[in-house]
Amino acid sequence: MRENPEKVVSLQPSNTEILFALEQGDKVVGVTDFDNYPEEAKNIEHVSDSVNINAEKIIALKPDAIIAYTIGDEATLKLLEDAGIPVFIIKSAANSDDVYGDIRQIAKVMGVAKKGDELVKDIKSLITSVEEKVETLDEKEQTYFEVSPAPEIYITGAETFQQEILDTAGIKNIFDDQKGWVKVSDEEIVKRNPKSIITTAKYADDAVGVIKSRKGWEDIDAVKNNHVHLLDENVTSWTKDRGSC
Structure with a gap:
């Protein structure tokens, strides 16, 4: 794999969103049928329905990396790895700490670790701002x-x-x-x-x-x-x- 991938396939919409948030959206060449955010993601080649992965399509796209997730088509992912395409498994987030971990992991894969840290910092700052505002509520x-x-x-x-x-x-x-x-x-x-x-x-x-x-x-x-x-x-x-x- 190139040190900084120039072409990546994302097999989960949340990971696609993270890639765009990291300003790496122009490098995404394949997504799932359910990728609809941001708007630009709708125009990217569909290579999966989130359950089944079209290995032939992905190989034809010649990506430098595949960003997959924990609940996926393991047999097809193994086939893609055997074809020489690096596959990175991102854990599906259950809480904000998981999200921060996903952001940092994807940022590292894309060679923009600093930008990943900055994005996490911005999100945490926004959450803190919201928490401070709701502290004054008398009743939930x-x-x-x-x-x-x-x-x-x-x-x-x-x-x-x-x-x-x-x-x-x-x-x-x-x-x-x-x-x-x-x-x-x-x-x-x-x-x-x-x-x-x-x-x-x-x-x-x-x-x-x-x-x-x-x-x-x-x-x-x-x-x-x-x-x-x-x-x-x-x-x-x-x-x-x-x-x-």
Whole structure:
């Protein structure tokens, strides 16, 4: 591999985002079907659906390195390594410390370690600024965070990246007594009566409208007061295997 790769393939959207944040986006020649951020990533050659990897396409691109992730097509990655292409496995982030580690690792691979340190410093500074602002809040907003819609509703609980974001923002997750991504019932959500509802699920043209129109949800405070919001999944998740931005 060249000391500083000039052509790289990224097999996870979060890693692609990091490459662009490190100002290395012009070196990315292959991505997955789910790479949609930043906008420039949409125009890069697709070489994977995040599960299956098209080795033939990747070899034809002649990359200097492949940046993969921990849950991948191991057999195909081995095939690519045997073809002489260095493969770097990046651990899917579960918290901000993991993200910082990913940034530094990718920056090292690309030969821009200093820029990686600077990016981590900037992110930490931004988080500190937010934390200082929310310290003055008298009460945390009781919030329900939906990551997968009906009929099998999944929520985010403790020990997830999304929970860390909520904590930083001074928001109370009504399901922080659960761990990971958990399937829950309509009845349990109604019973806990969140004051606000947020979702990243782009399962309909009007996800907010779908949530507000669910039978039995009309008595939830968040629905009654029109506090239902759709958030950008690129901001609230570092990993896109859903899964990891």
